């Protein structure tokens with residue numbers, strides 16, 4: 001059987017397959033855009049700073065960063081060329097620099113600058129080695145700047161796991177079958193969230209990676225207790 005961290009290497013190509021319909025399905029998720037704006041705001045970056053939207057996908061999280069920081073220089077990085085193609089076509093995002101690369105090694109993608117903030121929305125869960133990734137992200141930040149991980153975490157709460165199972169099997173997986181005619185990445189979404197860190201484990205992981213002022217902020221709606229903003233500062 002395939003090891004789950006090996007399975008993660010297929011994720012960007014799975015996203016290529018659903019890129020044309022990604023915005024349609026996420027648009028049906030109440031709060032999707034607003035919650036991303038909340039995480040972007042919680043990042044607390046310098047208004048005219050340089051902000052990295054890591055695992056930017058089709059640019060929905062990039063739009064959130066741009067709305068909150070209209071004067072910032074924004075860089076979006078993703079490993080799926082299909083998702084990036086959709087992002088690059090968005091007129092609203094004309095000022096954003098989009099880069100193809102792996103979140104595990106942002107420097108290898110040619111980004112040499114330090115960032116005044118990094119938003120990683122639905123990204124950390126998908127990288128094969130989150131500990132190494134976090135240490136590298138810490139080093140990409142200007143001292144005093146923050147990382148915001150916008151991510152699902154349901155481990156450790158029976159209620160959260162039950163809601164997550166119901167939303168995935170009742171809405172997201174059938175929605176993927178209808179819009180994208182494939183359920184592969186949506187079944188992976190369900191499983192990867194179930195296997196991902198609890199809130200406490202991710203906070204510990206962030207501290208181990210050398211971040212300080214680590215804290216978690218909740219979301220509202222059905223996502224309460226399921227989706228969170230994890231905030232961490234580079235000392």
Ligand SMILES: C[S@@+](CC[C@H](N)C(=O)[O-])C[C@H]1O[C@@H](n2cnc3c(N)ncnc32)[C@H](O)[C@@H]1O
Nearest residue numbers: 012015055056057060061079080102103121122
């Ligand atoms: C669920 S989408 C999130 C997109 C966007 N942040 C949003 O909020 O809508 C996850 C994205 O992570 C990207 N991704 C997964 N693994 C990656 C990796 N190792 N490096 C860079 N991007 C990756 C996928 O290609 C996909 O576009």
